[in-house]
Amino acid sequence: MAGVMIGIDPHKGSHTAVALDAREQRLGQLRVRASGRQAERLLEWAGGWPRRTWAIEGARGLGLLLAQQLIAAGEHVLDVPPKLAARVRLLDTGQINKNDDNDARSVAVAALRARDLPELVAEDQTMVMRVWARRYRDLGRLRTQAVCRVHAVLCELVPGGVRKHVRMSQAIELLDRIVADSPIAQAKLALARELIADLHRIDQQRRDAKRRTAQAVAASGTSITSIYGVGPIVAGTVLGYVRDTPPLPHPRPIRLLQRHRPHRGLVR
Secondary structure, rough: OOOEEEEEEEEEEEEEEEEEEEOOOOOEEEEEEOOHHHHHHHHHHHHOOOEEEEEEEEEOOOOHHHHHHHOOOOEEEEEEEEHHHHHHHHHHOOOOOOHHHHHHHHHHHHHHOOOOOOEEOOHHHHHHHHHHHHHHHHHHHHHHHHHHHHHHHHHHHHHOOOOEEEHHHHHHHHHHHHOOOOOOHHHHHHHHHHHHHHHHHHHHHHHHHHHHHHHHHHOOOOOOHHHOOOOOHHHHHHHHHHHHOOOOOOOOOOOOOOOOOOOOOOOO
């Protein structure tokens, strides 16, 4: 553990840093504007503490860019989960009220007290997998929302409603048979057609995201896909967050827990 722990509370517009010694005594504090020189300013400020470690709250999220800039400069960077920093605030003060100064100090304290925080490394091919696997999952949630909305509008337009599971082609046929004889019905019919178009677009985007994920997984040379049931999205998600696993000398089929799938109420 470094002699000085520098906790950082990252934000979109600025970053607040607090330096603590091994006894959790405050050594200094700095707030820098989020800019191209953010890492340079922090390094200049911390130059008096050669034995230092940086602890960034959410270093894989909002603090990702700053963390990678510090790593590129040869610094040691730890990722502190927001819940861990919040727990420190609660134990120290009995409150979880947030402000930049207290947040940065709590991050540093959490890093000093913890023993198993991961040290970040420079981004590589795994980040590509993470980007596209997350894109695929996000699109799945958007598709679920669109499917539920289409079904709701169809129930409003079709007397007696429609079945829970309807194919895309069946939904389009239903819309083609509807006679909109009022401005309200016409508006709902137009909305349903727009939602169907949204679904077509989302489905194409999901196919593209899955293809990109598969390409990134293949380029990594990982062996995780030899596990039964692990496709490109599962592999991209796992490797994107925990990096690669050791090669499997004798892979055996295993049954995985059923993973989340987007809503299938309206399928292609």
